[in-house]
Amino acid sequence: LFVDGWHSWEPGGFHHDSSSGSELALWADMLTWRSLLAGFPDSHRGRGRVRVGRRVRIHHTGGEPLWITSGRHPSRLLEAYAGARRDVVPRVGWCSWYHHQQYVTEDDVLAAVAHIRRQFPALGLVQIDDGWQKDHGGQPHGGAGDWLEANAKFPHGLAWLADRIRAEGLQAGLWLAPFLTTSEAEFARAHPEAIRDPSQPVWLHAHPCRVVDGGYTAARQWFRELAGQLTQHFDYLKLDFLYAGADNVAAWRQGMASLREGAGDAFLLGCGAPLVASRGLVDGMRVGGDVGPRFAEPYGVAAGVRGVLARAWSHRRWWVADPDCLLLSAPLHDDAWLAHLTLVGMTGGMIMLGDDLGQVPDHRRAWLERILPPHEYALRSLPGALWFRTPQAVVLALFNVAQRATWRRLPMVALGLDHAHVYDVWGETYLGWQSEIRVRVPAEGCRCLRITPAADGPVSGQPGHLWR
Secondary structure, three states: OEEOOOEOOOOOEEOOOEEEEEOEEEEEOOOOOOEEEEEOOOOOOOOOEEEEOOOEEEEOOOOOOOEEEEEOOHHHHHHHHHOOOOOOOOOEEEEOHHHHHHHOOHHHHHHHHHHHHHHOOOOOEEEEOOOOEOOOOOOOOOOOOOOOOEOOOOOOHHHHHHHHHHHOOOEEEEEEOOOEEOOOOHHHHHOHHHEEOOOOOEEEOOEEEEEEOOOOHHHHHHHHHHHHHHOOOOOEEEEOOOOOOOOOHHHHHHHHHHHHHHHOOOEEEEOOOEOHHHOOOOOEEEOOOOOOOOOOOOOOHHHHHHHHHHHHHHEOOOEEEEOOOEOOOOOOOHHHHHHHHHHHHHHOOOEEEOOOHHHOOHHHHHHHHHHOOOOOOOOEEEOOEEEEEOOOOEEEEEEEOOOOOEEEEEEHHHHOOOOEEEEEOOOOEEEEEEOEEEEEEOOOEEEEEEEEEHHHOOOOOOOOOOOO
């Protein structure tokens, strides 16, 4: 049984039951691959739920349509549920959060720009994350609500810094949490009627936040003006904590639509966002939790693995997927780090580095070239596996989030094949002509394979490259 979470930080994946309810559920027979899917493809007025236990219960809210279908393979059903492909170009760049966090300064950003120009020519975006915004309530590293004003760590202001980034031939990106505010923020003081307490507490740097209600005309006007003014200088906005206020889906979508309208052609990345309700409103979507410099959950590579496995079906259909930052300098053991790199490359979505770029070891910087540029193929998932098909081969990654090695078996029929040649991509080793894949996957690691139908002969591709 596959069930999805409500927003992008909530876990999704294969389970034995889902009594709490989900907007999407899929049943699959792992022997025959016969599958049944039930889900709500839209959430404009309310949130529908499919509750699965000993019985299946459908709960409608707001009259959203329910989509039910069955077929031979779970990937095909999920793709049919997701709908037509969208041609959105994923961004490749750098994000300030994981190295600098809320302590980021103007000088830190300028230093990253200089390193990109010297050492990382493939990066095209510099995104300033949390910590730049005006302080509130004694918070020394950034409050919430006054999203047009920078704090003292950015003495020249946002427009000046964005223009400096662009002058180097790079796109400029900015983080904000537009639905969050403190009572001290200018809009909250001017329009207290459009501010309310969230259904569940939301904290930013140990400070409780309130919510801007998109159901109010003043709030929608503020969102349009906010996005419009920021995108005069920034090409990319990362909108965080978007689940805040989404307990009223209709009002939340009105607010999001106003942000989308104001931003024009700028790239919008959703983060901590209700998944189904965000459809059609963002260009990219974080599909899992934060990925820090460790493997185990929470805040580790394993969280990213689970997120991408659960939401591969949405990639290049609803948005381009963001598996969170790639940490080239992360102090992970070799198998775990290679799984981290492989996950980001297999996704084919956003590739954002989160390092101190001046401290990245040369050998790991060279590995980055092995997954660039992001591939453009339809991403599919199986339990513990991601795969996509190029014109020449199937590329398959088998992940193991456990702390001990395991043997993985997968019949070729699961990939739509009969017999095929199997080649270990990172090991650069031919494994033979097989009707069933059987490989050992290291603890907290992965195996990446290129699989070629027998009639075409073995294809090793470009040595050491993920998909070429």
